[in-house]
Amino acid sequence: MIVAVYERPKDIPDSYVARAHIWVHGVKAPYASPAIYIARDTLDAVRAAIPEDMSRICRQPMDDPTIVESYM
Template sequence: MINQDTIINSFEEINLQDYAMPLICVYASPDDFKEMYVARLFDLDKPTHYLLMRPSLESIRKEIPDQFNHIPRTPQDDPKIVETWV
């Protein structure tokens, strides 16, 4: 995983054009942030150190930028993954 996470308040803080293909992966209660929902920015399949935390899935979804599209989780995904946004 990432050595030093940077917790952001909004994805507007990040210049998404700096990434080849930005993805946002949403996790429910990951080991390092129990009882929280975490949205981590990825560049293709590589996690970045940027993440956003909220107490509910609905509050995470409100933070996803409009240009992203929802992708439901697949059986191959980590069990903590709720959904991905592309």
């Protein structure tokens, strides 16, 4: 599972959002709901909601521009 943190994505433009992306055998799981997310007013509030045992991954050049960081 990878959790991507977004700053004001188009579908929730007034919040920071953390979305779970579930991968199985290198492919995004088709049964994973796009509704698995948390939304908060601040980036720190979203970070506080992510489990402590997840490691932060810096933003990659090919990421969507609204992605701030990811966790796995």
